[in-house]
Amino acid sequence: xxxxxxxxxxxxxxxxxxxxxxxxxxxxxxxxxxxxxxxxxxxxxxxxxxxxxxxxxxxxxxxxxxxxxxxxxxxxxxxxxxxxxxxxxxxxxxxxxxxxxxxxxxxxxxxxxx
Amino acid sequence: xxxxxxxxxxxxxxxxxxxxxxxxxxxxxxxxxxxxxxxxxxxxxxxxxxxxxxxxxxxxxxxxxxxxxxxxxxxxxxxxxxxxxxxxxxxxxxxxxxxxxxxxxxxxxxxxx
Numbered sequence: 001x002x003x004x005x006x007x008x009x010x011x012x013x014x015x016x017x018x019x020x021x022x023x024x025x026x027x028x029x030x031x032x033x034x035x036x037x038x039x040x041x042x043x044x045x046x047x048x049x050x051x052x053x054x055x056x057x058x059x060x061x062x063x064x065x066x067x068x069x070x071x072x073x074x075x076x077x078x079x080x081x082x083x084x085x086x087x088x089x090x091x092x093x094x095x096x097x098x099x100x101x102x103x104x105x106x107x108x109x110x111x112x113x114x
Numbered sequence: 115x116x117x118x119x120x121x122x123x124x125x126x127x128x129x130x131x132x133x134x135x136x137x138x139x140x141x142x143x144x145x146x147x148x149x150x151x152x153x154x155x156x157x158x159x160x161x162x163x164x165x166x167x168x169x170x171x172x173x174x175x176x177x178x179x180x181x182x183x184x185x186x187x188x189x190x191x192x193x194x195x196x197x198x199x200x201x202x203x204x205x206x207x208x209x210x211x212x213x214x215x216x217x218x219x220x221x222x223x224x225x226x227x
Binding site (some may be wrong): 043044048088105107 | 147200216
């Protein structure tokens with residue numbers, strides 16, 4: 001059974017600081033997604049990582065994937081209040097017709113303080 | 115382009131009652147998913163459709179949950195009878211195919227009392 005673990009689960013940051021959220025998963029996969037969820041809202045897709053070594057950046061967020069280590073990171077640079085939300089990673093099972101079956105991590109609740 | 119539509123947005127029922135949720139995916143998306151998100155947790159996949167066929171329903175509690183996707187477009191998810199532990203947000207998502215990014219709807223928040 002695929003397990004996906006995020007840490008930290010809670011992250012309180014000061015504006016302007018940098019930090020990294022980690023996503024570890026237990027079985028082979030070469031597809032990983034990062035989503036953002038604001039309170040009471042649905043999930044917004046941030047990044048799609050489809051191969052080992054993939055790195056994507058959008059604004060103050062950068063995501064990377066190391067399939068050999070079964071690890072993805074979401075790096076936050078110079079945090080601003082607008083980044084406060086819950087961030088989820090989701091791993092897609094590898095191979096054949098299994099694509100599309102996402103297993104989500106527990107989520108990281110990020111709060112950015114002035 | 116219109117996103118994934120869901121209704122109702124909120125529903126409160128008593129345990130042992132039945133409830134149904136509706137989802138209209140993005141036009142042209144062949145794959146449709148239903149997820150259950152319990153407060154404080156990540157979404158859990160319940161069922162995946164490709165057109166009007168079921169691809170995976172291994173995590174659907176089939177004794178009380180059922181889902182259909184007639185004509186390969188809209189889908190309904192039903193719970194009968196509901197239990198307290200079914201209180202959650204039910205998210206519908208769609209994608210062009212199983213190899214493609216999923217887009218999520220606003221969800222239906224179900225409270226079972």
